[in-house]
Amino acid sequence: MQWKPEPPRAQQPLPTEPYDRWVSPEGECMAEFHRATAGILIRFPKQVDFLLSPNEDGPEFSIAGWPSPESDSKTAINLYHNAIEPILGNHSGGLFLHGSAVQIEDDSCAASGAAAIAFLGLSRGGKTTLAGSLARVGHPFLTEDVIDLRLEEGRYWLQPKRSKLRLFADSARFLLGSDTVIEDAETKQDVEAGETLPFADISVPLRQIYILGTDHAAALSIKRFSMQEALSALMPHSFILDVEDRERLRAHFARMADLSQDVECYALDFTRDYADLPRVVAAILDQYRSR
Amino acid sequence: MQLTDRFTVSQDVVAREVGGELVLLDLASGQYFGLDSVGGRIWELLSERPYELSELCDCIEAEFDAPREQIEADLIALAAQLCEQELIEAEAA
Numbered sequence: 001m002q003w004k005p006e007p008p009r010a011q012q013p014l015p016t017e018p019y020d021r022w023v024s025p026e027g028e029c030m031a032e033f034h035r036a037t038a039g040i041l042i043r044f045p046k047q048v049d050f051l052l053s054p055n056e057d058g059p060e061f062s063i064a065g066w067p068s069p070e071s072d073s074k075t076a077i078n079l080y081h082n083a084i085e086p087i088l089g090n091h092s093g094g095l096f097l098h099g100s101a102v103q104i105e106d107d108s109c110a111a112s113g114a115a116a117i118a119f120l121g122l123s124r125g126g127k128t129t130l131a132g133s134l135a136r137v138g139h140p141f142l143t144e145d146v147i148d149l150r151l152e153e154g155r156y157w158l159q160p161k162r163s164k165l166r167l168f169a170d171s172a173r174f175l176l177g178s179d180t181v182i183e184d185a186e187t188k189q190d191v192e193a194g195e196t197l198p199f200a201d202i203s204v205p206l207r208q209i210y211i212l213g214t215d216h217a218a219a220l221s222i223k224r225f226s227m228q229e230a231l232s233a234l235m236p237h238s239f240i241l242d243v244e245d246r247e248r249l250r251a252h253f254a255r256m257a258d259l260s261q262d263v264e265c266y267a268l269d270f271t272r273d274y275a276d277l278p279r280v281v282a283a284i285l286d287q288y289r290s291r
Numbered sequence: 292m293q294l295t296d297r298f299t300v301s302q303d304v305v306a307r308e309v310g311g312e313l314v315l316l317d318l319a320s321g322q323y324f325g326l327d328s329v330g331g332r333i334w335e336l337l338s339e340r341p342y343e344l345s346e347l348c349d350c351i352e353a354e355f356d357a358p359r360e361q362i363e364a365d366l367i368a369l370a371a372q373l374c375e376q377e378l379i380e381a382e383a384a
Contacts, residue, residue, distance in 0.1 A: 227310035232323035235316070249318055250305045257307040257314065 005076035009066040011049055014041065020243045025122060025214055031083070033241075040241065042084070048076045050084055052241075061088060074190075078166065082145040086239040089148065091248065095255050097147040098122075098237045100131035101158055102139040103200040104207075104288060112204045116158040117288060118147050119268070120237040121212030126272055129171040130212075132197055133277045134284070136175055140200035141165065141193070147206075149259070155205040156263060163199040165191045174274045208288060209234070210268040218269035220280060222287050230265035231257050264291070292367050292374075294348065297382040299341040304378050306334055315378060324378065329355060330369060341382045344370060 018032035034041045039053035039061065046068055052061040063084060067076040086096035099120035106115040119127045128144045135141040143161035150157045165175075166188040173180050176196060182189060193199030210222070211233050225233055234256050242248065266287070270280045303319040313331035315324040326334055332354065333347055344366055351362050373379040 228312050228314050228325050231307070231309050231314050232316075235323075243318075246303070246305075246318055253305050253316055254307055257309050261309055 003063065003065075003077070003080050005048070005065045005067055005073045005080075007066070008069050008071070008073075009049070011043060011045070011068045014043070018043075020240075024124075030123065033243075042087075044079055044083075047071045048079050050080070052084075052088075060092065063088075081162065083239065086146045086148070087241045090239050090252060091241040093251065093255075095149040095151070095156070095259065096239050097149070097234070098145065098239065099147045099209075100127040100144045101142040101147055101206070102131050102134040103142055103204055104139050104285075106207065109205055109207075112202070114200075114204045115207040116142055116204045117208045117210065117284070118158065118206060119210050119212060120147070120234070122214065125212045125214065126216075126270075127212060128165055128167060129174070129277070130280070132165050132167065132171065132175045133281050135165075135193075135197045135199075137281060138198075139285075140198040142200050142204070149206060150203070151258075154262075156259065157203040158206045159203050160199070160201045163193040163201065165193075165197060167191050170274070174277070206263055208291070209263055209265045210284065211237070211265060213267060213269035215269060216272040218271065220271070220276070220283055221267070221269045222283060223267045225265045225267060227260050230260040233265065233267070234260055292344070292371055294345040294363060294367070295343055296370070297341050297343045298337060298370060298374070298379045299382055300334065300337045300379055301377060306338070317376070317378060319377070322376070324376065329365075333366070333369065337379060 014034050016034045018034050020033040021029055022031040024030055029045055032043045036051065039051055042050045048065050048067050048071060050063060050065045052063055054060065055062055065076045065080060067073055089096040097120055099118050101116045101118040103114045103116055105113065107113065109115045119130050121127045131141045131144060142158055144165045146161055148159040150159060168188055169182040169185040172182060172189055172191055191197065238252060270276065304315050304317050306313050306315050313326040313334055315326065329351060336342055336347060336350055348362050348366055352359055
């Protein structure tokens, strides 16, 4: 059954201090986590309040979400899929990371004939545009914001998500053409997959992870992380519901440690300049093929 | 710091061997730390029960090829670092 948001409601001040926050590199609060009488309230300021209420039977939590009046139900649904689902997935022992991914032909993957490469990074770090750029040159995207991994037969299989990219106006025009019609230049727009931006709807093994640097003026560089470096670089891109739940954090750390040993991880730096993206894409493909 | 000082690992730290080295995550601060093979062995011992530094020196001396004076000096330096980062805690005598 498809999740649906509740009617809009204003975000009233909360009586509790948040026990956790997601903060952007610029210091902007992206989300606050509060303990409420009825469960855990996750507030995305000026966007949506989600209440995760514990269940006695069935799924661990019931989820209700109220878009704020200045937001809309579409934003609530996007946040449900791109934040709440992966948070709950990790809470239940899954392996979800914040990132995009594309499929690459790879004969060494006998079962699938293709593999996935993933791009992890902070919000507005260029993950989706990079995935779109690879899709545009024939490497279909698998997901734009959530990496969902299932460990089967010793491999991490990356699950395809929704067949749409959420793009700001400048990225949409870069990927689809300067005459692309944009409804709202200030917010991300849903762009459905198609001939220009193909989507792959089958799970494939994850072969490499690129973690995008935060210096948007950095020169192009791809450098392999040691396994130890990879573990600490991967962890911040997890979705964690309760940072005070030590047992679950320990278990998640162990799963991430396994991932860091089984999948090659690279630091990817590049200048965020649309004109330079073809060179970045070529460098990623060269690096992948020469590994 | 004395060799008779006794330490235990913080309950806020989670450790995992990755690629032959131990990676520590301090759950309270979110910071990561790496320990080499000797440091990892010391962490392993301290995870079992509280140890005096002199007892740890005995174990390391038995398992690694290094002079006692060097082991004591290195262990005191490591314990001081781990204490400063609140990764281990001194036990009351």
